[in-house]
Amino acid sequence: MITGAVVLILALLFPKWPLLPFSAGIAGVVWVTKTSSDETKSWIDSTWTYALMIAPLLLGGVVVAGFLLGMPGTDNGIIPSRWIAALVGGNGFLANLFASIVGAFMYFATLTEVPIVQGLLGSGMGQGPALSLLLAGPALSLPSMIVIRTILGTKKTAVFIVYVVLLSTFAGMLYGWIIE
Template identity: 55%
Template sequence: MTFMAILQSGINELLEYLSAHVLTCLVPAFFIAGGIAAVVSTGAVLKYFGPRAPKHLAYGVASVSGAILAVCSCTVLPLFVGIHKKGAGLGPAVTFLFSGPAINILAIVLTARKMGWELGLARAIGAVVFSIVIGLLMAFIFRKEEAASGDDGGMFEGEEGKPIGHLLAFFGTLVAILLFGTAAIPFWSKIAIIMALLSFLAVVLTQWYDGDEVKEWLTETWKFVKLIFPILLVGVFVAGVLKAVIPQHWIEVSVGGNSLSANLLASVFGALMYFSTLTEVPIVKAFLDMGMGKGPALALLLAGPSLSLPNMLVVRNVMGTKRTIVYVLIVVVLATVTGMAFGSITG
C-alpha cells in the first residue's frame, strides 16, 4: 500500500462524509446543541443532584444530562468533580459522569445517520440505562464508605430557566428540521416542510426569545462548530486511512461476529482509547465497513466516549483508586454483555 493510496483513501472518506452528512445532519444538530448551551440553565439541571433531591429524580436527571447539557468527555470532568464534592452522592455523580459524554445529542444523531437507526437507538437507550445501573451499583458496593449526606450549601440555586412550553416549541422545531432534513422524502416536499418549520421557528423566536438570547444561541452554535467540526474532519480522515492501513482480516478475526472475546476486546479498546468528541463515530463506521460485528461496535460506542486513560486518571483523583477500578470494570462488563445481546438480536 503506497503513501498516495493511503492518502487518497482518507480524502475519499472525507469527501463522502462532507457530501452526505454535513448539510442535512450536522448543521441542524449544531443548532440544537447551541440552543441547549444557550437557553437551558445548567444550574436548573444540576441542582437536582443535591442530597435533598429524591433519589429517583437525582438518577433520572443525571441519566439524561448529557442530552440536556451537551457536555463532552473533557468538559464532564470538572462538572463531575463539582457536583460530587458539593454533596451529590456517589451514585448520581457517577451516573452523570457516564451519561454526560455517552448521550451527547450530536453523537447520537451522527451514529444513527452513519450506522443506522438501530445502532443509534441502541446507543441512546444503552447510555441512559447504563448510567443508572452503574450509579446504583457504585452506590450499593460502596454504601458503607459513603459518608452521610449533609447540606448541599444551596448548590446551583437561583437558576430556573425558561418555561417548559417555550423550550418545547424551540427544540421541537429544531428536531423536526433535523428529522425531515434526513428523511427519505421527495426533494421539493422536503424543502417545503423545512421552510414551513423555519417560518414557525422565526415566530417562536420573535414571541418568546429576546435579541440577546438569539444572539447567544448563534454564538454558542458557532462555538460548537469551531470546537468540534475541525476535529471531526480529522477523525473522518483518520477513519479513511485506517481502512487502507489495517488489513480487513484483522478486524474480521478480532472483532468480527458476536463472540465474547470480540465484544470484550471492543469494550477494553474503547475504555483505553481517547476519542475527541464525535470522532468515535467515523472510526467505528470504518471498522464496521471492514467486518466488525454490530455487537462489538455497540460495545465500543458505549465504553469509548465515557472512558479513556486521561479520564481515568482524573476520576481516580476524585474517587480514589479502588472506586475507579470498580467503575471501569462495571463499564467494560456491561458494554460487553450489552454488545453480545445487541449482536444476537440484530443477528
C-alpha cells in the same frame, strides 16, 4: 410558513436531491430565528460557535478513519479489514470484550468515535462490538482513569473500569443478539 412552502416546492421539484430542501429548511429556520428575540439570537450564535468547534474534530475523525481503515470492504487502509473482522467481527463474547477494552483505553475527541466506528463497521466489525466500543469509549479513557484514580483510589477505580467494560460488553452482546 414561507420556509415550509419553499421546502415543499423544492422537495417536489427535486425528489432525487433531498439535501436541497433540507438545507433550504435549515437556512429558513436560521433566518427566522435570527430576526427574532435576543434570546433566540444568542442561542443561534452559540449553536454556530459550537458547530465551528466540533466540525474540525469530526473532519479529523473522518480523515483518521480513512487513513487507518481505507474504503469499506477493501484492504487499502493501514489496518487490513481481515484483522478487524478477526478481532471484532461477529457478536461473540470475546469480540465484544475486546471492543469494550479498546474503547475504555482509547481517547476519543468529541464526535470522532462516530466516523471511526463507521469505518470499523465497513471493515467487518460486528454490530454488537461497535456498540460496546461506543459505550465504553465516552465512559472511560486512559487520562480519565488516571484522574479517577487520584480521586477515588486504586480499588474503586479498578471496580469502575471493570463495571464499564463488562456492562459495555453485555450491552453489545445483547444488542448484537437482538439485531441478528
